[in-house]
Amino acid sequence: MWQPEIETMDPERLRALQLRRLNETLAFIMERAPAQRKKLEDAGYGGAPLRSLKEIEKLPFTYKKDFHDNYPFGLFAADKRDVLRLQGTSGTTGKPTINGYTRSDMELWKDLIARIARAVGVTGEDTAQISFGYGLFTGGFGLHQGLEHIGVTVLPLSSGNTDRQLMMMEDMGVTVLVATPSYALYLSEAAREHGLGGRLKLRVGLFGGEGCTPEMRKTIEDNLGIVATNNYGLCEITGPGVSGECIERNGQHIAEDHFYAEIIDPDTERVLPLGEKGELVLTTLTRRCVPVIRYRTRDITRLMPGACPCGRTHVRMTNTLGRSDDMMIIKGVNVFPSQIESVLVGMEHIGPHYLLLLRREGLHDTLEVQVELAPSEDIESYAKLEGLTGRIREKLRSVLGLNVKVTLVAPQTIERFQGKAKRVVDLRNG
DSSP: OSSSHHOOHHHHHHHHHHHHHHHHHHHHHHOOOOHHHHHHHTTTTTSOSSSSSGGGGGGGGOOOOHHHHTTTTTOSSSGGGGGEEEEEEOTTSSSSEEEEEEEHHHHHHHHHHHHHHHHHHTTTOOOOOSSSOOSSHHHHHHHHHHHHHHTTTOOOSSSHHHHHHHHHHHTTTTOOOEOOOHHHHHHHHHHTTTTTTGOOOOEEEOOOOOOOOOOOHHHHHHHHOOOOEEEEEETTTEEEEEEOOOOTTTEEEETTEEEEEEOTTTOOOBBBTTEEEEEEEEEEESSSOOOOOEEEEEEEEEEESSSOOOOOOEEEEEOEEESSSSEEEETTTEOOOHHHHHHHHHHHTTEEEEEEEEETTTEEEEEEEEEEEOOOOOOOHHHHHHHHHHHHHHHHHHHHSOEEEEEEEEETTSSSOSSSOOEEOOOOOO
């Protein structure tokens, strides 16, 4: 273990620590974060310390919209001179969700990653290949700095160029692969096709950024001969490191000394008992640049009661079971229908109606965008249709950051709705 005295803390002492840190966070927000202070005051919070953790249920939720409405720095509680790094994720309107990190936030983040790495047996003897994309996305830099923190040799390849990925994996004696599950699956299939089997030294996969089904995990493990593990995080809270599996792979341990977790009914917003499935809500307990109270993650999971054979006492969450909103995750990229709509609406030769079809091909999730031709269009030339399809596909790629299938359909083909339109059709289980 990286921090055994904390990771095996007596639950009663852990709850007392959470309450103390929660009150410190609330006091810090009231003093340093005007936008968040106003939201708390509007909800009736006057600044007095909470007497129990249950009283957090009286506090308002924080939503992704709060980050967008206060873009870029409106939720920050730290002075600009104390911010060492800015990272983020794509937004629904072209603006990213921005989070910042002070020096203490960065040190905390390193320890969080160190915990999940040590929990699956990663040590300073390992060499880790990071095949996450680098940039605003928190995954690449988050895992990078945390693995270096425990002495791991890091190979920061980023994503793409599969032949080079496999060459470096073999030549550098890589033992740990860091990637999205879908890209790890692609790499594993390519490695099998190249006959790399016994020549690779891989033994552990640290996967995140999207869900990983048991079938996908087994295929990756069979192809690469590794133990594949999942971890969880999100930009608005800190990035990867919120939770991760231990070697038992019986749920992901949440770092409860840094995050307070609740499960709510996403429709009624009622807090559910331990063990019931619902939406995960997280509160940061130690962050200083952007402390967050009761963030609605939209991820569906459940908290698992009972001790873990590994000896850690922090509560575990199941791997995420889906989302409570309309966000899709395709190849590790967050995709919102509104992003696609912003590209299509007003574009020449096409109408305003579209449909998004989610499918699973093998073990991969795919997205098809069906677009109606405008009623007035009379495009009979195959070349013109191909050209229009290509332009739409390229514009979507530039906004979404990934390639999707585009299909042009005849006018009046897509169903109309009198109420709220259903733009997403999930065919993965059909």
